[in-house]
Amino acid sequence: MARHGLDAVLTRVAGIVGSPHVVVDPEVTRPYTVDWTGRFHGTTPAVIRPGSVEELAEVVRVCAEARVAIVPQGGNTGLVGGGVPLEGELVLSTRRLTALGEVDEIAGQVTAGAGVAISALQERARAAGLEYPVDLAARDSATVGGTIATNAGGLHVIRWGGTRAQLRGIEAVLADGSVVRHLGGLPKDNTGLDLAGLLCGSEGTLGVVTAARLALVPRLPERVVTLVGFEDLRAAVAVVARVRRGLSCLNAAEVFFADGLALVCEVEGLREPFGRSWPVYVLLEASDHDDPTERMSSALAAAGVTGDVAVGTDARTRAELWAYRERHTSAINTLGPPHKLDLSLPLPMLPDFIARLPEVVARHAPSARTWLFGHIGDGNLHVNITGTAPDDEEVDDIIFRMVASCGGSISAEHGIGTAKKRWLHLNRSAAEVRAFRRIKRALDPVGILNPNVLLPPE
Ligand code: FAD
Numbered sequence: 224m225a226r227h228g229l230d231a232v233l234t235r236v237a238g239i240v241g242s243p244h245v246v247v248d249p250e251v252t253r254p255y256t257v258d259w260t261g262r263f264h265g266t267t268p269a270v271i272r273p274g275s276v277e278e279l280a281e282v283v284r285v286c287a288e289a290r291v292a293i294v295p296q297g298g299n300t301g302l303v304g305g306g307v308p309l310e311g312e313l314v315l316s317t318r319r320l321t322a323l324g325e326v327d328e329i330a331g332q333v334t335a336g337a338g339v340a341i342s343a344l345q346e347r348a349r350a351a352g353l354e355y356p357v358d359l360a361a362r363d364s365a366t367v368g369g370t371i372a373t374n375a376g377g378l379h380v381i382r383w384g385g386t387r388a389q390l391r392g393i394e395a396v397l398a399d400g401s402v403v404r405h406l407g408g409l410p411k412d413n414t415g416l417d418l419a420g421l422l423c424g425s426e427g428t429l430g431v432v433t434a435a436r437l438a439l440v441p442r443l444p445e446r447v448v449t450l451v452g453f454e455d456l457r458a459a460v461a462v463v464a465r466v467r468r469g470l471s472c473l474n475a476a477e478v479f480f481a482d483g484l485a486l487v488c489e490v491e492g493l494r495e496p497f498g499r500s501w502p503v504y505v506l507l508e509a510s511d512h513d514d515p516t517e518r519m520s521s522a523l524a525a526a527g528v529t530g531d532v533a534v535g536t537d538a539r540t541r542a543e544l545w546a547y548r549e550r551h552t553s554a555i556n557t558l559g560p561p562h563k564l565d566l567s568l569p570l571p572m573l574p575d576f577i578a579r580l581p582e583v584v585a586r587h588a589p590s591a592r593t594w595l596f597g598h599i600g601d602g603n604l605h606v607n608i609t610g611t612a613p614d615d616e617e618v619d620d621i622i623f624r625m626v627a628s629c630g631g632s633i634s635a636e637h638g639i640g641t642a643k644k645r646w647l648h649l650n651r652s653a654a655e656v657r658a659f660r661r662i663k664r665a666l667d668p669v670g671i672l673n674p675n676v677l678l679p680p681e
Pocket residue numbers: 259294295296297298299300301302305306307317337358359360361364365366367368369370371372373374375376377378426427428430431432433552553636637640673676
């Protein structure tokens with residue numbers, strides 16, 4: 224669009240949200256144009272920060288009329304380059320939509336604005352004796368809207384499911400500026416299509432989420448975290464499967480490896496947990512109304528655990544054990560922008576898949592390093608590759624094809640964004656992608672909502 228046309232749009236937008244909320248200073252807009260990893264960059268003429276759903280709807284209406292593309296953005300913690308303006312789009316920030324309702328203790332639900340941080344939502348739920356079960360290391364910045372748009376998974380999926388499982392209703396602005404609102408939260412409501420379910424995981428391509436009705440779970444005050452060292456991954460996978468069967472209050476089953484732990488300890492100045500290094504580490508967390516420590520240790524003994532075990536029953540020790548796992552993301556980022564391949568694999572295939580990786584990476588990117596960690600209970604492996612150029616996708620290509628040939632997914636929880644759209648066909652048939660395109664065209668005929676993510680060019 225010609226500059227004067229864009230200026231006219233920004234003038235109209237400033238009339239809606241107020242000039243201070245149309246940010247054009249490149250120094251201030253810069254952080255909105257680079258993703259968390261530093262791998263994906265773009266530019267934007269302006270960041271727009273509406274303060275209400277009405278303002279946001281008006282802004283979208285003006286942009287639709289003028290055919291100006293928009294990228295919705297929440298906390299900008301996404302890891303697939305989906306929330307940054309890759310082709311000069313306007314950034315529509317939801318960070319001012321921070322209304323957070325009182326917890327409905329009878330329904331066990333709360334209504335939260337799209338810009339509410341996950342940690343703020345968790346705090347509100349806890350104060351009412353409840354818990355928002357979606358949890359992730361980015362909790363202080365990731366927003367309700369962003370986690371819905373990506374259908375974020377996180378650390379507790381084995382027990383409570385991911386974001387879609389908590390969604391009881393949604394308010395969103397569609398590409399023509401109309402508002403769809405269904406926030407009643409009825410657990411049973413079969414009155415037509417599930418728009419909340421459709422928008423969840425749509426990565427800002429079908430609508431801008433402005434608020435959501437979310438289910439909460441009971442707060443289970445007694446908690447134990449256990450870190451176990453293993454000689455090999457096959458043994459770890461077998462133990463996790465047995466513990467899951469024997470311990471119904473298990474919240475999390477996470478994995479990391481010796482080199483990742485060493486990096487985390489070096490970057491964070493932490494001491495390694497045991498007197499010796501183990502090739503594989505599994506972190507397990509359980510919580511219940513009464514202390515699950517004994518049950519955890521019986522489950523581990525019954526599963527045949529023989530390696531070192533560290534147990535955290537108080538808040539400080541639990542946090543120390545979690546730090547070894549949660550700080551992988553930031554520690555790896557200190558080595559330069561990684562390629563983040565967030566994969567799902569059938570669990571029995573995980574050990575062989577991992578065993579093949581070093582040779583594959585060494586052959587195609589000899590100077591690269593591979594870092595592995597993830598949510599072992601879900602078969603969700605985070606493969607991080609450092610030491611390759613941001614746009615060198617040869618290794619990504621080979622690994623995604625390996626995953627697809629094992630019946631796995633190229634995106635377990637981070638989404639497709641821009642990072643993976645050229646490989647969507649590995650997991651989705653031509654008929655499915657055609658259906659995605661038809662839905663996109665029906666809801667966004669002009670193509671103004673996040674036009675450069677999820678779907679590859681036709
Ligand atoms: P953004 O990054 O701002 O946006 C992400 C996508 O959602 C973009 O496509 C954007 O256009 C769209 N979007 C944002 N807000 C809206 C809205 N209101 N309406 C419509 N579309 C919108 N992810 C996991 O799944 N599990 C993890 O365990 C996990 N751990 C992480 C740990 C760290 C340290 C970091 C940095 C990231 C982690 N992530 C994880 C990734 C990230 O936090 C999630 O993808 C999260 O859902 C993004 O939320 P956000 O508010 O930052 O969204």
